[in-house]
Amino acid sequence: xxxxxxxxxxxxxxxxxxxxxxxxxxxxxxxxxxxxxxxxxxxxxxxxxxxxxxxxxxxxxxxxxxxxxxxxxxxxxxxxxxxxxxxxxxxxxxxxxxxxxxxxxxxxxxxxxxxxxxxxxxxxxxxxxxxxxxxxxxxxxxxxxxxxxxxxxxxxxxxxxxxxxxxxxxxxxxxxxxxxxxxxxxxxxxxxxxxxxxxxxxxxxxxxxxxxxxxxxxxxxx
Amino acid sequence: xxxxxxxxxxxxxxxxxxxxxxxxxxxxxxxxxxxxxxxxxxxxxxxxxxxxxxxxxxxxxxxxxxxxxxxxxxxxxxxxxxxxxxxxxxxxxxxxxxxxxxxxxxxxxxxxxxxxxxxxxxxxxxxxxxxxxxxxxxxxxxxxxxxxxxxxxxxxxxxxxxxxxxxxxxxxxxxxxxxxxxxxxxxxxxxxxxxxxxxxxxxxxxxxxxxxxxxxxxxxxxxxxxxxxxxxxxxxxxxxxxxxxxxxxxxxxxxxxxxxxxxxxxxxxxxxxxxxxxxxxxxxxxxxxxxxxxxxxxxxxxxxxxxxxxxxxxxxxxxxxxxxxxxxxxxxxxxxxxxxxxxxxxxxxxxxxxxxxxxxxxxxxxxxxxxxxxxxxxxxxxxxxxxxxxxxxxxxxx
Numbered sequence: 001x002x003x004x005x006x007x008x009x010x011x012x013x014x015x016x017x018x019x020x021x022x023x024x025x026x027x028x029x030x031x032x033x034x035x036x037x038x039x040x041x042x043x044x045x046x047x048x049x050x051x052x053x054x055x056x057x058x059x060x061x062x063x064x065x066x067x068x069x070x071x072x073x074x075x076x077x078x079x080x081x082x083x084x085x086x087x088x089x090x091x092x093x094x095x096x097x098x099x100x101x102x103x104x105x106x107x108x109x110x111x112x113x114x115x116x117x118x119x120x121x122x123x124x125x126x127x128x129x130x131x132x133x134x135x136x137x138x139x140x141x142x143x144x145x146x147x148x149x150x151x152x153x154x155x156x157x158x159x160x161x162x163x164x165x166x167x168x169x170x171x172x173x174x175x176x177x178x179x180x181x182x183x184x185x186x187x188x189x190x191x192x193x194x195x196x197x198x199x200x201x202x203x204x205x206x207x208x209x210x211x212x213x214x215x216x217x218x219x220x221x222x
Numbered sequence: 223x224x225x226x227x228x229x230x231x232x233x234x235x236x237x238x239x240x241x242x243x244x245x246x247x248x249x250x251x252x253x254x255x256x257x258x259x260x261x262x263x264x265x266x267x268x269x270x271x272x273x274x275x276x277x278x279x280x281x282x283x284x285x286x287x288x289x290x291x292x293x294x295x296x297x298x299x300x301x302x303x304x305x306x307x308x309x310x311x312x313x314x315x316x317x318x319x320x321x322x323x324x325x326x327x328x329x330x331x332x333x334x335x336x337x338x339x340x341x342x343x344x345x346x347x348x349x350x351x352x353x354x355x356x357x358x359x360x361x362x363x364x365x366x367x368x369x370x371x372x373x374x375x376x377x378x379x380x381x382x383x384x385x386x387x388x389x390x391x392x393x394x395x396x397x398x399x400x401x402x403x404x405x406x407x408x409x410x411x412x413x414x415x416x417x418x419x420x421x422x423x424x425x426x427x428x429x430x431x432x433x434x435x436x437x438x439x440x441x442x443x444x445x446x447x448x449x450x451x452x453x454x455x456x457x458x459x460x461x462x463x464x465x466x467x468x469x470x471x472x473x474x475x476x477x478x479x480x481x482x483x484x485x486x487x488x489x490x491x492x493x494x495x496x497x498x499x500x501x502x503x504x505x506x507x508x509x510x511x512x513x514x515x516x517x518x519x520x521x522x523x524x525x526x527x528x529x530x531x532x533x534x535x536x537x538x539x540x541x542x543x544x545x546x547x548x549x550x551x552x553x554x555x556x557x558x559x560x561x562x563x564x565x566x567x568x569x570x571x572x573x574x575x576x577x578x579x580x581x582x583x584x585x586x587x588x589x590x591x592x593x594x595x596x597x598x599x600x601x602x603x604x605x606x607x608x609x610x611x612x613x614x615x616x617x618x619x620x
Contacts, residue, residue: 056533056613069224077227077537084228084535091617095530099245111238112535114229156534 003065004163004195005030005053010062012048022048024218025062030164030197035190037198037209045218047168050199054166055083067163084112088157092169094149098142102133102152105141109159127155131185147178154185158194165189167198171205183208228535230543239547241527242520243555253516254556256509257596261560261589262567263502268585269568271495277577278484278491281418286361287481288320288456289419292447292467295476302327304443305475309467310353316466318452318459323359324444325352325428331438333380333427334402335390345389349403350426351434359448360417366395367412375430378437380408385424387413403427404438419480420448510596513552517604521545528608529616538609545605546598553597557590564589 005028012023022045030036040046051057052064055071064071066086074082088109096105106124107117115123128137131151136144141152150170157165167186171179187208190196198209206212214221230238243250292313294303310324331349332341356362357369369381380403382392392399392410399410408429417423434440447467451459460479464472521528528541565581572579 051614054533056617067225074224078224080532080535080537080540081227082225082535083533085225087535089533091530091533093526095526095533095617097241097527097530099241108534111234112228112230112531112537112540113226114231116231117234 002032002068003029004032004034004067005197006063006065007049007053008063008065010049010052010059010064012045012052012057013060022218023052023059026215026218026220028053028213028220030195032163032195033190033193034211035187035196035198035209037200037206037212038215039200039203039206039212040215040221041201044215046199046201046215048218049215050166050168050197053164053197054087054089055079056089080112085160086163088160088162088165090150090153090157090165090167090170092172094146094153094173096141096149096152099140101138101140102128102144102148103137105152106155106159109156113160123159124155127159128152130158130189131155145178146174147181150174150178150182151185154182154189158189163195165194165196167196169200169202170198171200171202179205228537228540230536230540235543235547239544239551242524242548243551246520249516249520250552250555253513254509254552254559256512257506257553257556257593258509258559258563260502260504260506260509261557261593262563263505263560264499264592265561265564265581265585265589266567266571267495267498267502269564269579269581270571271491272580272582272585273568273572273577274575275488275491276580277575278487280578282481282484285419285481285484286450286453287479287485288451288453289360289480290449290451290456290460290463291420291478291480292449292463293445293476293478295474301329302445304441304445305447306468306470307442307444310444310447312466312469313447313449313463316459316462318455318462319449320452321355321359321450323353323356323448325350325356325446325448326431326434326440326443327445328404328429328434328438328440331404333386333390337402337407339402346425347386347389348422348426349438350423350428351431351438351440352428353431356423356428356448357414359450360420360423361450362417362420362423363415365413365415367410369412369414370428370430374411376432376436377430378403378406378408378433379411379430381412381414381428382410383414383424383426383428384416385421386427389425401427403429406437422446506592506596509556510553510600513549513556513597514600514603516552517545517549517601518607520548521604521608524608525611525616525619528611529613529618532611532613532616541611542605542609545608546601549601549604550594550597553593553595553600554590556597557593560593561586561589 007026007028010026014020038046052059103124106127107120110120128134131154133151171182186196200206314322328349332344333347333349354370400407460477463477464475467475568581569579
């Protein structure tokens with residue numbers, strides 16, 4: 001098995017007095033096809049870890065590798081290219097474009113790869129079918145329910161077949177029924193081959209993953 | 223294996239950049255208002271100026287710039303003083319002169335509707351003796367009747383200037399219209415149309431030299447000579463006329479060019495134009511600051527969108543381009559609206575004044591270019607702010 005994501009002694013210190021050490025030397029390897037849950041109470045540094053792993057922030061020291069590419073060696077432009085081509089992120093707050101319909105929201109996942117609009121939309125329709133929203137393609141995002149919105153966000157992260165799909169508290173804004181449905185969806189996607197890293201403080205969510213990594217005070221506890 | 227750079231297709235940039243305009247059309251409309259007003263002011267000022275200048279030029283063209291008047295340099299309290307009695311003929315003989323007509327203001331005479339009007343009620347009208355060529359020299363037209371000719375010049379007949387006829391209450395000719403002039407009746411044979419380049423003729427009752435000498439005590443000295451010159455030599459001829467009119471004392475002769483008054487209006491218009499263009503530029507500047515303000519607020523409101531786009535792989539320059547293009551579009555909308563508004567004002571004003579409306583194409587082009595420039599500059603700072611936001615920061619604070 002090849003490593004989709006590899007963190008080696010990753011540290012993140014925020015300047016200030018005193019400086020805050022949010023992540024204190026994390027080693028983590030996620031193989032292709034795995035579904036891993038990163039669990040920890042709030043303030044444990046798991047969200048910082050997600051930002052570092054997903055290439056949204058740079059570590060103070062240590063190495064982050066996505067599909068074999070070392071992020072610390074990439075320029076800002078290269079890093080943006082890597083985000084566009086190798087990574088997908090699902091946020092707790094969904095971050096949909098409210099004025100656009102579900103299909104265009106999902107198609108935005110390929111916007112910065114320079115894929116022509118017609119092909120983006122075709123791929124978006126396929127991805128929406130995959131998350132069970134084939135009947136909601138042309139609905140405006142702001143008219144969708146919370147569960148539907150998160151499905152749209154997952155389809156958007158999925159559309160580019162990323163090396164790793166990160167999900168930050170994907171059920172945090174949903175009721176338990178919708179939350180369970182999203183977890184089931186993530187499991188199904190993983191079964192179909194997607195590599196998924198879920199960040200959560202909810203042990204119920206973590207239980208859905210094959211492997212759990214607990215973060216405590218910026219370190220891997222188990 | 224390194225992944226390719228992210229890229230945003232040009233065809234996708236426009237839809238992405240118009241999100242702000244499409245989702246908040248009211249705000250977009252308000253933010254372009256300043257630029258629209260500035261551009262409208264500039265286009266209207268240039269259009270109105272150009273239209274009125276074209277009107278003046280057309281009048282100059284119609285009236286001709288080759289008319290000169292020769293008079294004494296030292297008028298006595300507004301009354302014209304005499305030129306030497308052969309001034310008319312020597313002026314007419316000067317090289318470059320096409321036509322010349324001598325006239326004499328008969329200073330002590332007044333003209334009345336009837337012999338019953340008190341002598342003090344002069345009505346501001348003059349009596350002038352003139353030769354019979356005056357009509358053609360001035361290129362004037364008759365409103366009614368005929369001008370003086372060789373046969374009528376010796377008889378008590380009079381031709382009234384346009385204003386004089388109005389003041390005397392003679393609207394048309396019935397055949398037996400008479401006026402009281404110099405203590406005797408004169409028959410009105412004609413009424414002149416307005417003579418724009420010689421307003422003193424409008425206010426005059428014109429009699430022939432013959433009757434002036436025999437009945438009105440004229441001593442034969444002209445006081446004002448009208449001269450038409452060869453069009454290309456007007457200035458040169460003007461320099462020669464004082465010596466021709468009065469060889470003994472050329473400095474006591476003044477030569478003027480009535481069309482200069484109209485030409486001066488062109489220069490005055492230029493000065494006021496600069497003032498109003500300046501005001502328009504200030505409005506444009508303020509409009510640009512308005513767009514910049516709205517864009518800064520818009521960027522702050524859309525932090526979440528910026529963060530999301532970065533997470534989806536947008537490079538800083540893609541985010542910057544999105545907001546700059548949005549600002550340029552705001553400028554373009556403002557500029558387009560302004561040009562249309564300015565053109566409408568020009569047409570309305572020109573029609574109101576009876577001018578031919580002219581909207582200079584370069585004013586419309588420059589207006590649009592200025593609006594685009596203002597939009598670009600106004601968008602730079604907000605766009606750079608958006609591009610500089612760290613993705614995590616943008617997502618966390620959204």
